[in-house]
Amino acid sequence: MQIELRDPKKIMKLKRLGSFHQSKLSFLRSFLREFNSWDYKRELFELDNDGYGVAVYSFKKEQRKYSLVCFANKLDDNERSDRVIATKWDASFTLFDGIPTKKDIERLSLNVPRQEIGRMTYKELTLSRANKSMRAFNYVVECLSNGNQPSTKKLSEVGYLYRTTAVYGSGKFGLADRFRIKNRPEIHGPFRLEMMLVYFVRQFTIDQVNFISKNKNPRKAIELDKNIARSLGIGNSTGLGMAPFIVNHPILLNNWILARETALKKIREIKDVKQEDFNYFFECLKNSINNINTWNTDSDYQKEKIKILKIDLVKFIKYLEQEFDKKKEYLFNIIFNWVDSNLTEESIEYVVSLFLEPYDEIVDQLTPTMSADEEKFFNIPVERKIEDLRVIIERNYTEILNIDFNEDKNIQNFWFISKNKEEPRVANRFEEIGSELEQPLAIARDVKSLYIRIKNLKNSMTVSRFLADNNDLRHAVRRVFMVEKFPYSEIQDNIIGSELMPIDMLRLKLSFFGACKFDPRSDKWLRICMFQGAPLPDELKQFNDNWIYNSLN
């Protein structure tokens, strides 16, 4: 049986994309699968009694070595801020290419803690910073230094000791350009270096909390129990920076979604589903519900989503246990059709993620396709005709063409870069200044403008001739030709309209990273947790990929 890929016009709606969950294709999971044979070592750990100082962790395989260099600094409570405008953090980190010398560490100590205003070099690959979750960190120190293990129930309210507030890569602030390292086979997969940094930051936070506890009360202190340590992840506060990223990397976005959709299609096409594969899926489903119970948020928006998800999953389990005939062919296709007709978008996408769990062979083939070389498709095929442009727009932007951009509500927002931190922001066009400096993210509006502009032109006119007089729409022309080749490259929504929920865009990206515990703090930023339940670095060689459903159980 041949199953069609799901329609981009349906899947690429923001509400749907904002319902995506982590899956076996998510980067932190595929990172651990790919790196579980690497050797980990704590090379340096020079902290004072309060836990301030420098630490270095290395990760090696054959001749290749990467090192996480950590700087922990004193930070007054009134200086601690997760906002991007912060200038000081509890700890800062860089992933170094190789093993740093003493001289390298000296240089890095002057720059890494300064983050955006420091200067990195091509020897540094990624850069990050993090703040303590004071309630979790102090609580664990208090327990351990008094010889007690912390309560897992209490820790599960937070889920981590530190949360990062940014992870930079790809040439930012002088870091290595992507082209320098893109041919390294071990980091061909998406965001490998960012995942590596975050994974070792988690280990640093565990080592630091043990170290401080020991120094606080050397005679009584005990080490954090490994099971509890494993149940701690690393948090992350994420603002709008991620939103423009997915608009500005259309081919990468396409490749992520296409991989997921291809996996779903292949699984639905399996005629004889093995009993053990179905059972494994069902086991993951049931385990995952325990996880959902640990998702805490004050956001009414997210609470409602979690509530609906829980109700839907109870309904779904009842269907599988009572109504569903496991002896039929194309089991997962039958399940998908039921889910698609009976559950909400949030729950459909949750179940789609779970479908992937039994199928290593499908997922492992798709993981390498989830990177992209955007440069390859930068040049506009100017020899093409206006007719081509028109046909592609009509075929791929059907709903976009129905939006009336003369109405204020459809152009209410504009995206811009803030002057003080050079970070993306979104604001009301009619209330805030600066809309003339709008970033080119209003793809829907600009493609519609392009469509109107070419409406009365001759079909035979070349794009080259059109551009000679219409270079103001050059960026839109480029996009249209990309979407022709990459059907999942475009968000099929108006991201400057009054109904925009920016966190839907953040959640899309974070789900591919493998984040859990989405906790929106407003419609523009949220907190998440990564690597919660993942094996610790010294356990990687006895690695089990279903760790994600065992965290905090």
Add this chain to the structure above:
Amino acid sequence: MRSFSEIETISKRASRGAGFSWGVSEEIGKSVRLLEMFGLPGILHLKNYLEKINNHNYQKITIISSDNISNNIPYCPISVGVNFLDQAYNLEKIENINFSNLAYPLLVVPFLSRSSEIIGKKILLNLENFKFLFNFNQSIISNFDNSLISKTTNFLISFNQNEDSFDEKTWDSLYKISQKTFVDETESSKKTSAGAGLTDND
């Protein structure tokens, strides 16, 4: 040292800040990155051009021909570069393309390099006393001394007709040496090699 990613981003934003459209600014970002990768002073030329753009008039070009003459106002190098890139398929039919009066000509150079890759032909440029050879955007060979040129009246582009740099005699001599890697065929190998023993007329 600035990364190429920073060079591209800042060039793009600066170009937008100076009034170019986003689509054109993206082209400028890529182009300045390319100049700097090839060791040519793209940042310096772009900075100087963008600083002048508000107080000086520069001529935009729409359709490029063999002789592009703008007596009083110099041509905008970005307009020339972007349009050359877009029209390269038609322009390659013209033997020589001349610009009589062009501002900051180095900024056109990366567009010529990219055009060379797109049309699959080497492109030659004479700029004042300097020569540039664009090799399918893989390299730029030049005697350029990295000086700042704010304006030129001597900017001549020609297309290399994909000719060999060597004569047939030289090729044959080299081919003969390469034959030393071949093994003479024996009668028995002829009988047993692929296709042997079959009739092709069946």
